[in-house]
Amino acid sequence: MKFKKFIRTYKPFTRAGMLESVQYRANFFCFLIGEIMSCFIMFFVWKAVFLSSDSETFMGFTMEDMVVYLFITFLTGYLTYSDGTYAIAMEIRDGSIAMRMIKPCSFDMCFLFQELGNKIINVLFIFAPLVLGVEAYRWAITGECQFQIQHFLLYVISLVLAYLISFYFNVSYGFMAFYLKNLWGADILKEVIINFLSGATIPLAFMPEILADVLGFLPFSSLSYTPVMIYMGMYSGMEILSRILMQIFWLCFMVVLSKIIWNHAVKRLCSQEG
Amino acid sequence: MRRMLRLHRIFVAQYMKNLMEYKVDFLTGAISFLLGQAVQILFLGIIFSQIPDLVGWDFNEILFIYGFSLIPKGLDHLFFDNLWSVGYFIVRKGDFDKYLTRPINSLFYVIAEKFCVDAFGELAIGLILITYSVIQLKLTITWYMIPLFIISVVFATLIYTAIKIATSAISFWTKASGHITHMFYMTNDFSKYPTTIYNKFVKNIITYVIPFAFTAYYPASFFLTGENPLFCIGGTVLASTILFAVSVLIWNRGIKAYESAGS
Numbered sequence: 001m002k003f004k005k006f007i008r009t010y011k012p013f014t015r016a017g018m019l020e021s022v023q024y025r026a027n028f029f030c031f032l033i034g035e036i037m038s039c040f041i042m043f044f045v046w047k048a049v050f051l052s053s054d055s056e057t058f059m060g061f062t063m064e065d066m067v068v069y070l071f072i073t074f075l076t077g078y079l080t081y082s083d084g085t086y087a088i089a090m091e092i093r094d095g096s097i098a099m100r101m102i103k104p105c106s107f108d109m110c111f112l113f114q115e116l117g118n119k120i121i122n123v124l125f126i127f128a129p130l131v132l133g134v135e136a137y138r139w140a141i142t143g144e145c146q147f148q149i150q151h152f153l154l155y156v157i158s159l160v161l162a163y164l165i166s167f168y169f170n171v172s173y174g175f176m177a178f179y180l181k182n183l184w185g186a187d188i189l190k191e192v193i194i195n196f197l198s199g200a201t202i203p204l205a206f207m208p209e210i211l212a213d214v215l216g217f218l219p220f221s222s223l224s225y226t227p228v229m230i231y232m233g234m235y236s237g238m239e240i241l242s243r244i245l246m247q248i249f250w251l252c253f254m255v256v257l258s259k260i261i262w263n264h265a266v267k268r269l270c271s272q273e274g
Numbered sequence: 275m276r277r278m279l280r281l282h283r284i285f286v287a288q289y290m291k292n293l294m295e296y297k298v299d300f301l302t303g304a305i306s307f308l309l310g311q312a313v314q315i316l317f318l319g320i321i322f323s324q325i326p327d328l329v330g331w332d333f334n335e336i337l338f339i340y341g342f343s344l345i346p347k348g349l350d351h352l353f354f355d356n357l358w359s360v361g362y363f364i365v366r367k368g369d370f371d372k373y374l375t376r377p378i379n380s381l382f383y384v385i386a387e388k389f390c391v392d393a394f395g396e397l398a399i400g401l402i403l404i405t406y407s408v409i410q411l412k413l414t415i416t417w418y419m420i421p422l423f424i425i426s427v428v429f430a431t432l433i434y435t436a437i438k439i440a441t442s443a444i445s446f447w448t449k450a451s452g453h454i455t456h457m458f459y460m461t462n463d464f465s466k467y468p469t470t471i472y473n474k475f476v477k478n479i480i481t482y483v484i485p486f487a488f489t490a491y492y493p494a495s496f497f498l499t500g501e502n503p504l505f506c507i508g509g510t511v512l513a514s515t516i517l518f519a520v521s522v523l524i525w526n527r528g529i530k531a532y533e534s535a536g537s
Contacts, residue, residue, distance in 0.1 A: 030453035030456065035460070041466075048470075052325045185298070185304075186302050188306040189302045192313070193306075201317060
């Protein structure tokens with residue numbers, strides 16, 4: 001009964017999110033093409049690197065691994081991306097956050113379900129084409145089908161966890177706007193740091209061992225590196241289990257953190273306008 | 275022209291006041307940009323720790339090309355950043371009327387209104403990389419290199435600006451075109467690396483269709499090797515002039531077609 005009510009409360013937000021992304025689908029595709037272009041640049045760079053190198057592998061990665069890494073990292077980054085920071089910061093800046101607080105629904109759940117609507121559309125349009133493309137490439141290069149259903153399913157689980165971590169992290173970060181008022185700079189800083197620490201720009205395997213180990217324990221590797229490595233089949237069974245447990249731990253941590261910051265920040269809320 | 279320069283100074287001063295309101299914000303933005311570039315260069319470093327050269331260019335030469343690509347990008351960012359807002363929201367919100375009712379050229383007004391100091395990060399890193407790689411490579415600088423460098427940078431900047439003018443002018447018909455600008459603008463990343471790494475199709479696109487290759491690789495390769503000045507520098511000037519003329523044409527056509535979306 002409670003669950004039913006829960007669904008009934010938040011379904012409209014999901015619907016709104018879906019409609020929103022469908023309405024701006026031309027923008028969405030232009031944006032996507034622009035972003036995917038950087039994957040192709042890196043593809044050509046790696047091709048040239050492997051041409052210039054005498055060895056078949058680059059620090060343990062073959063060309064084929066590198067391509068899978070590039071595109072699956074892009075896909076993971078795209079699907080786990082959460083707009084929470086920006087949305088919350090905007091609402092705090094223009095004061096409309098006050099309106100959210102008087103509504104009979106939970107603050108973070110509204111955002112979550114709205115974004116989920118958006119994600120459903122994204123999954124429909126880019127998830128399947130990218131995965132199929134990557135698998136077709138692997139098949140063409142190695143001559144046999146490399147797709148493994150168990151890795152794929154574990155990847156999906158890890159991806160969902162990664163998205164939720166990303167969401168709660170961004171919510172916590174967005175609440176900083178209560179203290180900073182304007183988050184433009186801090187938002188860019190966050191992107192750069194996360195892209196680096198999560199292994200999205202440079203695979204953690206290319207970093208010095210100590211640094212890679214430390215980064216493996218931080219929450220950021222849970223955002224991108226863990227799901228991608230699972231997809232690529234780089235982890236053994238036990239490793240997968242410990243990695244997913246680590247993701248669950250960081251998810252709980254982020255949820256609690258966001259609640260603490262929220263409770264603290266609400267007390268000093270000072271609406272700037274409206 | 276004099277009046278325009280004076281107006282430009284006033285606009286810049288106005289914008290700086292705006293920016294100083296959020297000082298911390300600006301600083302963190304600048305720091306994160308520097309960090310982002312550092313990561314990119316670290317990445318190149320990791321690649322070159324495993325291979326001696328990339329399609330015939332060594333680490334320092336790649337740094338030179340990379341650094342060169344940041345200079346026109348930074349200059350365009352510094353002076354012409356407001357064009358982004360035209361496509362993203364100025365036209366859609368109906369705010370473009372303001373630019374048409376003032377007694378100055380609308381394109382100039384849009385451009386002069388904003389002066390984007392974040393671009394100093396790009397310019398600084400570009401200059402540092404160029405200086406560092408020139409010293410490492412022990413390049414001999416002949417006197418004519420300097421005017422050629424300035425010419426190629428100026429025209430390369432105009433390539434960026436022209437692409438932004440043309441794509442943001444689309445919003446005069448469609449109300450919003452920020453994402454089209456974004457799509458075209460992102461192609462500039464191709465220019466950071468030698469065009470020889472790409473396949474024929476990509477190479478032709480970035481040379482003849484969206485000529486970003488002329489904003490970095492072609493002119494930079496001339497300064498590195500001294501070969502092909504006619505194509506490398508002449509091509510930059512030619513591509514940029516044509517593109518800029520076309521973009522101004524599109525802008526003026528767009529202004530005629532513009533209908534306010536305002537309330």
